Amino acid sequence: MLHLPIESILPELKDVLRRQANAVLVAPPGSGKTTRVPLALLDEPWLAGRRVLLLEPRRLAARAAARYMAASLGEQVGETVGYRVRLDTRVGANTRVEVITEGVLTRLLQADPALEGVGLVIFDEFHERSIHADLGLALCLQAQAVLRPDLRLLVMSATLDAAPVAALLGDAPVLTGIGAAFPVETRYLDRPVDEGRRETVIVNTIFDALAAAPGDILVFLPGAAEIRRVEAVLAARGLGGNVRVAPLYGMLPLAAQDLAIAPSPPGQRKVVLATSIAETSLTVEGVRTVIDSGLMRVPRFSPRTGMTRLETVMVSRASADQRRGRAGRLAPGVCYRLWTEQEDARLVPRNTPEILEADLAPLALELAVWGVSDPAELLWLDAPPAAAFAQARDLLQQLGALDRDGAVTPHGRRMAAMGLHPRLAHMVLRAIPLGLGGLSCELAVLLSERDILRSTGGASDADLRLRVEALRLAGQAGRDNPALCAGHLVDWAAVRRLRAELGYWRRLFGIAGQEAGDVDACGLLLAFAYPDRIGQRRENGRFLLTSGRGAALAGIQTLADAPYLVAAELDDQGAESRILLAAPVDLAALKQQFADRIEEVTSVAWDRAAQAVRARKYERLGALILKEVPVTDPAPADMLAALLAGIAEAGLDILPWTRAASQLRQRINFMHRLEPGWPDMSDAALVGTLESWLAPYLYGISSRDGLARLNLVKIIESMLTWDQRRELDECAPTHIVVPSGQRIPIDYSDPAAPVLAVRLQEMFGLTETPRIARGRVPLTLHLLSPAHRPVQVTRDLASFWRGAYFEVRKDLLGRYPKHYWPDDPLAATPTHRVRPRT
Template sequence: MSVPPSFPITPLLPEIRAALAAQPRLVLEAPPGAGKTTQVPLALLDAPWLAGQKIVMLEPRRLAARAAAQFMAAQLGEPVGQTVGYRIRFESKVSVATRVEVVTEGILTRLIQADPELAGVGGIIFDEFHERHLAGDLGIALALDVQATLRPDLRLLLMSATLDGERIAAWLDAPRLTSPGRSFPVRIEHPPVRAQETPEHHLARTVRQALDDTDGDVLVFLPGRREIAQAQRVLEALLPSPGGRGVGGEGTGEARHSAPAVPSSAPAGAPSPAGRRESAHIDVVPLHGELSLTEQQHALAPAEPGTRRIVLATNVAESSITLPGIRSVIDSGLAREPRFDPNSGFTRLETVVISQASADQRAGRAGRVAAGVAYRLWPQSRRLERSRSAEIAQAELSGLALELAAWGVTATDGGGLAWLDPPPPGALAQGREMLQALDALDRDARITALGRRMLELGTSPRLAAAALRAPHEQRAVVADLLALLEARSPLRGTQARNDDLRVRLAALHAWRDRRGGAPRGEVDTGVLAAIEQASKGWRRRLDVRTAATGVPDSHAVGDLLAHAFPDRIAHCDGDDPRRYVLANGRGARLHEHTALLGEPWLVVTDLRLESRDSLVFSAAPLDPRTLERDFPAHFSRERTLRWNEQRGAAEAFEEHRFGAIVLSRHSVPVHPADALPAMLAAIRARGLDALPWSDHARRLRARMQAVHAWLPERDLPDVSDANLLATLEQWLAPYLHGKHRLDALGAEELSQALASLFDHSQRQLLDAQAPEQVVVPSGQSRRLEYAGAESPVLAVKLQELFGLADTPRVGGGRIPVTLHLLSPAGRPIQVTQDLRGFWERTYPEVKKELKGRYPRHPWPDDPWTAQATHRAKPRGS
């Protein structure tokens, strides 16, 4: 097959063919516009290793899959569906003659799961692999497993514009080829935002600058459809339509608009920098995945003669497709990327700041045909992350867990598959727990018959569970709910914050029944049109012939979605009508303008997690009889204990529950065996200060801490807070037996419990090495005050130590006592651990100062030999 020599990838095609003839894996790096997506598959069709089999090529987006298939088919002079076809969600154009099948990433997983030997497939191409979608990572992991075990002849080719090629080539044990592409210099500018300027007007002003400063078309990168529609409205105001035709009505998806070029912002009377540009007409064109096929084709086609285009695109234009005629790029620096949203339980698209690699790719679009300019709508000082992170590292993994279970993998480390970045074990375990709650996995994490049917349906496990458990007569409504929950809300205006999910369904039905005649401003008809298209696809998949219309039963939505969100079935708190308890034990609350006030039971589909009670964004009422019919295993009668903090006592109840929701409760007697765990838990929650410590018990514990620290070789019990709390069952529980209130434990019992930690020999050691008292030379016993591992303190009058030369020691002679030497009146004179030095150096000064103040107390010249005493001299002596 001859390939036109007009693509930068063309000189590299022989090397690509040779590399895949010699080994089964290859990594190809080529920049956008090099032609890799449309030229490489066709160049491989006559490869001997393919032997008449087909090539499956993965594209990360539906729009790119269609466009690639259409371009390749046009090169062959055939309609799509012959040699080249495509298969995406709800749409397929393939035939028995198809040799190159372009698919979106999830389709490959279905192909491999259905036929692990991939009969009739000779090679798989992973295009734009740098986007690192979860489905793509799973697809290559499964394909590598197939290649290693069943199909050593299978060829795998990873292609990307911005790969970490060295790392990926090492991971695959594959050679790496690089195409330089075709590019011209691109000047980078950062037009600053002006004071009080909205992002839309900052964009419009930059568009005007790009039209004035450059020839050709302008490509504007925006994060999503909503921002594209906002930009359309602003540009419509700046570009009056000569025929009365606007840029496109709200939500219509249309944005074709021919008008005279925007006037230059140059000073009055100044010559235009490009006079010929002012005579051109402007065609404002959106480009995103929700457009119709006709609108997508218009966006991808070259501009008509005498027309310049402003293409408002999502990141689908970043690398997956090629746009002709672009000379300038305006980059918002934002994109919609998949992120797991714990509030809704789904992975949704979230607006994020792009990586430096994406910014470079976007800028490169301006230099494909000639030198160009890239205008970045963020400060030049902003630093971007080097590259985007893999979705597998931050997504909810229940869908991945279900796929792995179907493949026979039950381990939480990814099961020995060759991952570039393995799934996080914690997230994978959480996904499996949810699948077990949905009955998709059994207790051993093996897939059930229901789980296999859920996989075949091709949606999230939650929604698949709801769809497959729905009665057949309700499946038309289920199709609508699947489409609604996977899309953003169509409600606008005063209805935008309506938290009753039934209102969205009613809006869809009203729009469907009136064929688009819904009240303007209350709904986004473009979103409704996209939801209707998705619903048609679900109806086909669920074998439903007619669409649902009218208003469904008041509980129908909640009853159906209970199977998707069994953990978010919610019951109203009797004391607060806006507060609910979820079956998973969390609390939730309705916002103050809720439409659901007074509903006793709800199924919550979207909420914002907060530290105490989550805020409900979307829910539907539920008939509790549905729970009795469909969820009998979730009901239980349990005897429970609760700690009453105010009373400091354990209380027992018998509760009737649905999950964690208490339906009824009545008090029952507390058994001593039941009370003990509650008391121990309360002590751990409140800390050791909750116990009745006496001075004696505190001193005992301090001595025990001291010898534990001073004599580590004796392996004495640790009485630190952490260890005492961890071992309550061993030392304290015997003294709590038969009690159900903390204040029933006496201080003497606590002392006994503490002392029980040391056996007889250890207590003897304690008394010898950390005595509670010492006898001083005066013959009196004086208390030692201990503070953990620090030196104990002996507070004693100076006269009671006459005749004692050296400081007393404890801890086997290792620890000198800290002496607090006191005056006859008990006031501090000196703190020391060196008694000998005190007698030699300090005592003479002390004697001189205090002898006159305390004349009735002895102040000998020689304290070494003087008689120690705790008394004053008799009067007259």
């Protein structure tokens, strides 16, 4: 057996685990920790013949590790070493080491919280911090504390920040191993890549690398779409007969994945185009060169919208180092980093833990089944965010998985046992009694993977029924079927793999012989899974969702005219998300299946557009109005309350303010400023007291037109006492008689400074400024020209006559020579004419 560097630390590791339950092992990539550690511990006395569970983040890595360990023992997989991954299990009665994916551990713990028969759980590549790994560790720690103090836990990684993990494990010792990686030369770009040219740079670098060094090439790309595009360009340019291109991503059939990691035949070379699936726990045989695009795709959940979207981001420092290490596993190598050294210095140290950005509905359901309603009851490296967790519990209550108190229901337990996202599990369970179990399984496998339909240009058709038809045609078609959907291509290899998965789920759920069901029922089944995304058409392919958010179809779509649809996938961009996958749903079916959620609401409210109170009875599903009819006899109190609310919303300008009513209000405001015992006539005060001063006059009125009949003078006068009415006329008169004999109105719009606007000639002979409020307040005089334009503003008329008048007189004499401008204004005769009568 090949000697690996990890073996030098195995004695110390054995000694630590003999003495205590938990440990942390940090060792570089290629040191052999994944495949050597489980086998080295099999004969330890504390294990006592029990099994070792080795957790791997990905199915491909789990299967590869199990095969390698089995081969090192000279056995087949399923003997001493086996694996359990989604849809594929190879274990036997004598299996001692089970390599499992992280979700499998959760299922095992839920079935047997004590993990009887298991002596050690190893969390490999823990630095990836998947949500399943965090959950699995939290549950194992509680099982260890309550049920199994003899259970050992070992956390392993190449780039882990060990201190927090060791503290979480009860100050567990940290062991550091050595690596045997060969030197890897790292090359950077001279300048940043323009985003539109990134794939061109990748292809050119592949050709340069093939010419520069022997061996195979591993190219890291963010996703399957980029892999397909680069593969197409390489095929068009031609790599030569001895070089094959091997894609490697999660949706590929297992045989294609195995082909990508297998060694190349003598004289042959391969270019592996991989996602981050090849980043850790996996040796791609023969690789001497790594080309790193520097990008990765991560899911980001938005508590605001309840949706998860994939974002393309720069890799972290830890991920970049893991990728570079792939080139030095077997011999010296080269890593081409398609970014500059300046950009390299700005990389974040580590990826954000998935638990901080993921949809927490599956986690919340698992915790509820475990008997935990508050995540704080468990130990976490990073606790689930409170907002996302609360939203997850709300969704589970909508789906019937949790009761009002947050405890798991029998329906929730069945959902958790299915191994599907809670939305999809609920959909399948609701579909089976309706005879639609087969169709629900088809939808579940389609929604659990990337879209199988690709457009040849423009936006893909969002109709999910097309995907179901493709899935059904896969048993008959071996290539793209133009009759399926003009302008679209089907990934038939992916479809056939999904068909195999579909068969597994149908057998598991006991519906293998059930008819698939009419594709037109897709929308109803989606409504079970996504009750918050039932959409009602507005216009131009735009829809209102039950959640209250808007959504729209991009471009010309077959679903644009659907009265109702259900959006299974949205892009969560902007105020109105783009609908990526959906199916139409019949309103009658919605009413039948969601009768318990449809509210009958009577609404008496102000209609802003109609400027009137409208009484309506609604059938409402979330934010959607399914039916609306008028109410013929609404309660008068409800009508009054709605009218008052409408007035408050529109403001006091909606009332019929005549000149007399406005002046009366201003005069009272003037008095209120002098004496606070008077009513406050400000906008805020009147709006805040509508019920006391205006409501008694509104019965029988329901619209703005009806408000026009109100007599606001009488209404406002009714707010005054008898003494206040008498005092108002005395202290705040509407008019004042000036020396010319004319009766001039007083403007009270500014209660701090009432204004008398009067022509200058009418004030001749008056020595003092007129006063109101029993002489307490001088009027602000706006002395006007014959054209009624102010020539002087003053509150000291005597001072004006003594000084400024003579300058004003010169100006007015020049502009109005026919008018009377005496030398002595105090001795002159006041007049409202051009000149005084003789």
